Amino acid sequence: MIQVPETRISPPQQRHELQSAAALQTASASLKASEIRKFLLQRGNSALADRWFHVLMLLCALSIFGIVLLIAGELAIGSSLSWGQFGFDFFFKTYFDPYTHLPVYWDPVNGHFSALPFVYGTLVSSFLSLLIAVPLAIGVAVFLTEMCPGVLRGPLAFLTELLAAIPSIIYGLWAVFVLVPLLREYVNPLLTGSLGWTGLFSDDNPTGLGFVAAAVILAIMILPIISSLTREVMIAVPHSQREAVLALGATRWEMIRMGVLRNARIGIVGSVILGLGRALGETMAVTMVIGNTPEIHRSLLANGASMASVIANEYAEATSNLHRSALTEIGLALFVVTILVNAVARLLVWAVTRGAPARSR
Amino acid sequence: MGVGIEVINLNAWYGANHTLQDINLNIPANHATALIGPSGCGKSTFVRCLNRMHETNPIARVTGTVRIGDLDIYEDAKPVEIRRRVGMVFQRPNPFPTMSIYDNVASGLKLNGFRNRHALDEIVERSLKDSALWDEVKDDLKKKSGASLSGGQQQRLCIARALAVDPEVLLMDEPASALDPVSTSKIEDLIFQLKSQYTIVIVTHNMQQAARVAEKTGFFLNGRMVEFDSTHKIFTNPSDKRTEDYITGRFG
Numbered sequence: 117m118i119q120v121p122e123t124r125i126s127p128p129q130q131r132h133e134l135q136s137a138a139a140l141q142t143a144s145a146s147l148k149a150s151e152i153r154k155f156l157l158q159r160g161n162s163a164l165a166d167r168w169f170h171v172l173m174l175l176c177a178l179s180i181f182g183i184v185l186l187i188a189g190e191l192a193i194g195s196s197l198s199w200g201q202f203g204f205d206f207f208f209k210t211y212f213d214p215y216t217h218l219p220v221y222w223d224p225v226n227g228h229f230s231a232l233p234f235v236y237g238t239l240v241s242s243f244l245s246l247l248i249a250v251p252l253a254i255g256v257a258v259f260l261t262e263m264c265p266g267v268l269r270g271p272l273a274f275l276t277e278l279l280a281a282i283p284s285i286i287y288g289l290w291a292v293f294v295l296v297p298l299l300r301e302y303v304n305p306l307l308t309g310s311l312g313w314t315g316l317f318s319d320d321n322p323t324g325l326g327f328v329a330a331a332v333i334l335a336i337m338i339l340p341i342i343s344s345l346t347r348e349v350m351i352a353v354p355h356s357q358r359e360a361v362l363a364l365g366a367t368r369w370e371m372i373r374m375g376v377l378r379n380a381r382i383g384i385v386g387s388v389i390l391g392l393g394r395a396l397g398e399t400m401a402v403t404m405v406i407g408n409t410p411e412i413h414r415s416l417l418a419n420g421a422s423m424a425s426v427i428a429n430e431y432a433e434a435t436s437n438l439h440r441s442a443l444t445e446i447g448l449a450l451f452v453v454t455i456l457v458n459a460v461a462r463l464l465v466w467a468v469t470r471g472a473p474a475r476s477r
Numbered sequence: 478m479g480v481g482i483e484v485i486n487l488n489a490w491y492g493a494n495h496t497l498q499d500i501n502l503n504i505p506a507n508h509a510t511a512l513i514g515p516s517g518c519g520k521s522t523f524v525r526c527l528n529r530m531h532e533t534n535p536i537a538r539v540t541g542t543v544r545i546g547d548l549d550i551y552e553d554a555k556p557v558e559i560r561r562r563v564g565m566v567f568q569r570p571n572p573f574p575t576m577s578i579y580d581n582v583a584s585g586l587k588l589n590g591f592r593n594r595h596a597l598d599e600i601v602e603r604s605l606k607d608s609a610l611w612d613e614v615k616d617d618l619k620k621k622s623g624a625s626l627s628g629g630q631q632q633r634l635c636i637a638r639a640l641a642v643d644p645e646v647l648l649m650d651e652p653a654s655a656l657d658p659v660s661t662s663k664i665e666d667l668i669f670q671l672k673s674q675y676t677i678v679i680v681t682h683n684m685q686q687a688a689r690v691a692e693k694t695g696f697f698l699n700g701r702m703v704e705f706d707s708t709h710k711i712f713t714n715p716s717d718k719r720t721e722d723y724i725t726g727r728f729g
Contacts, residue, residue: 266535354571356567356569356571357571357573359530359533359567359571360567360571360572360573360635360638361573361584361588362530362533362560363528363530363560363564363565363567363639364560364561364564364584364585364588364638364639364642365557365558365559365560365561365562365585365588365589365642366557366560366588367557370588374573374584374588375573378573378575378576379573379574379575381575
């Protein structure tokens with residue numbers, strides 16, 4: 117009866133002794149409890165610092181809007197001269213040479229400014245590049261996720277993503293020295309020979325430059341974005357979906373089509389759009405191979421120009437205010453087009469993701 | 478009509494893990510056979526060997542003989558052909574979320590190139606009736622996605638999907654373990670009705686379930702089949718001490 121309370125009391129006592137011993141050891145460095153309280157009290161409630169932090173973060177967030185607005189505003193002001201002179205005609209008008217009666221779109225010397233060939237060039241080269249890059253990228257992603265032996269998977273995925281890190285000027289140089297001669301000597305004759313009847317491939321451009329060259333180089337540049345994102349969304353498809361299809365007696369290809377690609381299609385659409393975004397605005401490599409001719413031809417082998425390429429080419433040498441303003445207006449249009457493309461793409465994704473079942477078949 | 482399954486000296490590995498050791502048994506046609514045993518005993522691996530799903534994992538390996546009807550599935554046929562004749566229902570319902578209810582059921586036939594729309598309509602209706610889902614979904618067959626159904630409905634949809642290709646054998650890997658009691662009893666009723674037309678092999682953790690639906694029961698332990706007999710015998714008078722310990726709840 118007497119021993120029990122003793123044992124109960126002893127542990128706290130011990131702890132207290134230990135604490136005071138530790139306190140004695142570091143007496144010179146530490147503060148007494150009351151001093152800690154005093155120190156903490158003197159710091160106040162820091163309400164002001166908190167408010168400053170809030171404001172600072174808000175400014176960071178607002179700077180995004182600010183930057184977008186500044187760009188749009190600057191482009192709008194810079195292009196007002198051209199806008200005032202041509203209005204909407206700027207994007208649709210076709211001038212005609214008084215002597216040859218051939219269409220003229222862009223002739224700074226004679227004051228003819230129409231952005232039509234650049235809009236056309238940007239759209240044609242971008243969509244053509246998607247046509248090449250999308251099947252290739254999906255093929256790469258399918259191989260990497262579904263069939264690649266483990267040893268190859270890492271290095272291949274790494275290499276694909278490394279393509280995205282190469283500066284576009286390097287792509288441009290490679291295109292000029294390797295791709296364009298290759299197209300000129302082998303591919304273009306083949307295209308004109310076999311598909312010339314469509315009118316899309318005519319042999320009147322001996323340089324090898326043009327839309328096809330631009331599209332091929334763009335395709336290589338957007339390939340890593342599309343394939344790495346596609347790979348990620350394919351990996352995210354649950355294993356149970358693959359098993360469900362296999363258990364129905366599907367071959368491997370059928371399993372990939374029905375169990376993987378079908379489930380991943382929203383993500384794939386998203387990755388294609390990101391690729392398109394890059395293709396529309398890509399400047400350097402395209403400028404080096406598209407031919408920089410402000411004309412519209414039915415042939416995809418013809419020289420052309422894109423919105424980005426004409427700005428890069430002419431802005432430094434634009435001497436008249438109208439010329440500079442017209443280039444700025446093209447910049448504004450490119451700005452708007454990229455935003456519109458993204459908006460349309462988001463709507464598309466939204467329409468697909470609403471959860472509505474795919475229609476039968 | 479279902480066919481019997483004959484398993485001779487079946488061994489399976491998962492990497493270095495010898496998950497099934499010398500399994501021999503005969504599963505009767507047009508009956509339900511339950512496989513019970515504690516987690517990790519190899520019963521899931523066993524049913525996955527019956528439609529060659531086990532080997533879809535690159536580190537998995539199988540030896541031995543499995544005859545479904547008169548077809549030696551590891552000798553005479555490709556996995557794809559076998560899986561067309563042996564349907565499977567998984568533990569977690571896995572309908573195709575991007576497809577309508579109708580397309581989910583029709584997917585097996587469409588996959589194999591079946592195009593007759595009129596016949597397809599009939600088969601979808603029959604499969605959904607067989608899986609006791611028809612009345613609940615008949616009004617929005619093509620409107621709703623397979624993923625919009627409840628868990629129990631999804632599992633019955635998966636059963637309908639497996640039935641639509643008219644399999645000879647239906648494998649069910651813990652088909653009710655992710656479901657609530659009401660859905661579970663619906664699935665059990667379903668198995669009870671289906672076993673006159675199909676050979677059903679059902680893996681379950683739930684011993685009452687095995688007792689309710691199956692004529693034959695096999696007890697698996699540590700990769701071996703300890704006992705295989707009529708369900709009545711297994712649950713009332715097992716010949717092996719380990720079976721008795723398991724069904725009386727002494728372990729597992």
